Amino acid sequence: MQEEVSQNIKERNIFAGRLVPLLKKPKIYISLAIIILALAAFYFKGLFIAAIVNGQPITRLAIIKELEKRNGEQALSSLITEILILQEAQKRNVTVTQKEIEDSIKSVESDFKKQEQNLDQALASQGMTRKDFEHQLRLKNLVEKMLAKEAEPTEKEVNDYIEQNKDSLPKELSEKEIKDAVKKQLKQQKLSSKVQEWLADLQRKASINYFVNY
Numbered sequence: 001m002q003e004e005v006s007q008n009i010k011e012r013n014i015f016a017g018r019l020v021p022l023l024k025k026p027k028i029y030i031s032l033a034i035i036i037l038a039l040a041a042f043y044f045k046g047l048f049i050a051a052i053v054n055g056q057p058i059t060r061l062a063i064i065k066e067l068e069k070r071n072g073e074q075a076l077s078s079l080i081t082e083i084l085i086l087q088e089a090q091k092r093n094v095t096v097t098q099k100e101i102e103d104s105i106k107s108v109e110s111d112f113k114k115q116e117q118n119l120d121q122a123l124a125s126q127g128m129t130r131k132d133f134e135h136q137l138r139l140k141n142l143v144e145k146m147l148a149k150e151a152e153p154t155e156k157e158v159n160d161y162i163e164q165n166k167d168s169l170p171k172e173l174s175e176k177e178i179k180d181a182v183k184k185q186l187k188q189q190k191l192s193s194k195v196q197e198w199l200a201d202l203q204r205k206a207s208i209n210y211f212v213n214y
Contacts, residue, residue, distance in 0.1 A: 023083050073214035082139060084202045089142045096141040102139045105130075153186035161186060 051058045067075075089095070123133055123197045144151075161182050162169065171176055189199075 077096050083182050084140055094145050096138050100141055101134055101137050150194050151191040153183055157186055158183050
């Protein structure tokens with residue numbers, strides 16, 4: 001009997017010896033997780049904290065909330081417009097190539113150089129990068145392609161404009177150059193007018209569910 005009791009105690013000690021390390025492991029994992037989180041918070045604090053003023057942090061979330069108060073409605077409207085344009089372009093199978101974007105940038109840069117200005121500096125002053133600008137140009141070109149036919153001025157409109165403004169038109173240009181310039185100007189005017197109507201129509205037809213109020 002004494003031998004059986006001794007054997008049971010021995011077996012329990014062996015089991016306990018195996019169990020204790022298992023019980024300790026979760027504590028080790030928790031400690032490691034805390035250390036990893038602490039290191040992450042230190043090295044990647046810029047992802048969560050924007051600044052610290054006399055020991056008091058300003059979080060990125062606080063900035064986002066403040067920006068939403070000031071420009072939330074405008075930003076949301078802009079994003080909705082962008083999505084509607086991209087969806088309509090996809091529906092119509094209208095695309096813009098990278099070469100077209102680059103050509104547009106070259107044209108804009110050329111205009112800036114004529115005025116002795118720099119495109120990158122102008123973008124920086126607006127808080128924009130060249131990538132942001134490329135994205136805007138892509139949207140602009142998509143819209144122009146989709147509304148090209150509607151914005152095209154008629155021959156009569158071009159001739160009427162020239163007749164009404166002949167005294168103020170450049171004398172050094174040929175008749176063809178004047179017509180081309182007037183046509184381009186009238187097209188831009190019609191396009192600006194059509195874009196607003198077109199976007200308003202897209203919004204009326206779209207299913208938009210709002211989950212925030214500004």
